[in-house]
Amino acid sequence: MPNTPKNGTLYRGREGMWSWVAHRISGIAIFFFLLVHVLDTAMVRVSPEAYNAVMSIYKNPIMGLGEAALVAAIVYHAFNGIRIILVDFWSGGTKNHKTLLWGVLILWAIAMAGFLFRHLPIIFGGH
Amino acid sequence: MATPLKAKVAAPRSNDNIVQGVKYNRSSxxxxxxxxxxxxxxxxxxVALVILIFGHLFVNLMTGEGVHRxxxxxxxxxxxxxxxxxxxMLLLWLAMLHGTNGIRTIIDDYAQKDKTRAFLKVILFxxxxxxxxxxxxxxxxxxxxxxxxxxxxxxxxxxxx
Structure with a gap:
């Protein structure tokens, strides 16, 4: 779309800005989970009972939904990160950055559909 | 190239980088x-983390009985x-360094006072x-x-x- 006053700016409030906002928020969430995740895995160094006790928390269905949200954040951050690399290094990246973002969102939806098809029955007891 | 001392001396310099009449004398x-x-x-x-994390998630959550196993x-x-x-180990080191640098960037973006930025970054590191x-x-x-x-x-x- 042309950069007219009606449409605001090229960046603000548009695909470029919102994909950047989502990249930041997903990155922060993943980082803080990573800190916790290294510490919960460190329980293997304490005792089998301590590790199994911590892991039983992750098997709760509500935590299972949290895992789904975490995976959604990771998959978005991964695919959008590749889009950023393409915008930086591929000569057509800047021109096609909006198409690339739609590609990211479609791949994200496909990956999440496959993941949830497997994960939701596991966390709600069906295996 | 000029020494750092010489770079502080005002023009004219013997090695001005002039392009179409404009001097481009940045720090030498x-x-x-x-x-x-x-x-x-x-x-x-x-790029490495996409492979490492997708492999990690697939083996731990998608195979066998997933998180229950x-x-x-x-x-x-x-x-x-x-x-x-x-x-x-690669996952741990690359993810932690990637995440730490990401949070460092965010601190630099939003914390406005020098002391706040330094304090937050010391805690982060x-x-x-x-x-x-x-x-x-x-x-x-x-x-x-x-x-x-x-x-x-x-x-x-x-x-x-």
Whole structure:
């Protein structure tokens, strides 16, 4: 779309800005989970009972939904990160950055559909 | 190239970089390219992390009974294998450095006072160093068959007590 006053700016409030906002928020969430995740895995160094006790928390269905949200954040951050690399290094990246973002969102939806098809029955007891 | 001392001397200089009548005399002392290296690291580690994390998630959440199968026996079996030790160590180091640099960028973007930025970054770097140290020690000093533990909690390859 042309950069007219009606449409605001090229960046603000548009695909470029919102994909950047989502990249930041997903990155922060993943980082803080990573800190916790290294510490919960460190329980293997304490005792089998301590590790199994911590892991039983992750098997709760509500935590299972949290895992789904975490995976959604990771998959978005991964695919959008590749889009950023393409915008930086591929000569057509800047021109096609909006198409690339739609590609990211479609791949994200496909990956999440496959993941949830497997994960939701596991966390709600069906295996 | 001029020495750093000479760079402070006002024009005229013997080696002015003039392009179409405009002087481009930026600092001729050695440039610090840390930020460029950090930018490049985010892209290189990002590509590696996509592979490492997708593999990690697939093996831990998609195979077998997913998250319900994860217990000491399962993780003990994985971490007894040098392949997964190296995989998890690369994952730990690259993810922590990538995440720490990302949070550093966010602190620089939003914390406006010098002292606030320095304070937040000291906390960030201490926390990251601690997590990397703990994680690495766990991967390489971990005993999958600890003595005195109940046999049914341990990987199947552990010798009977």
């Amino acid at each position: 002392s050695k440039r610090n390219n840390f930020e460029m290296v950090a930018w490049l690291f985010m892209r290189l580690s990002g 994860i217990d000491f026996g399962f993780v003990g079996g994985k971490l007894a294998n040098p392949f997964w030790q190296v995989w998890d 201490l926390a990251s160093a601690f997590i990397i140290l703990v994680g690495t020690l766990v991967i390489f000093t971990f005993d999958p068959c600890p003595t005195g533990a109940a046999a049914e909690l341990l990987p199947s390859f552990c010798p009977a007590p």
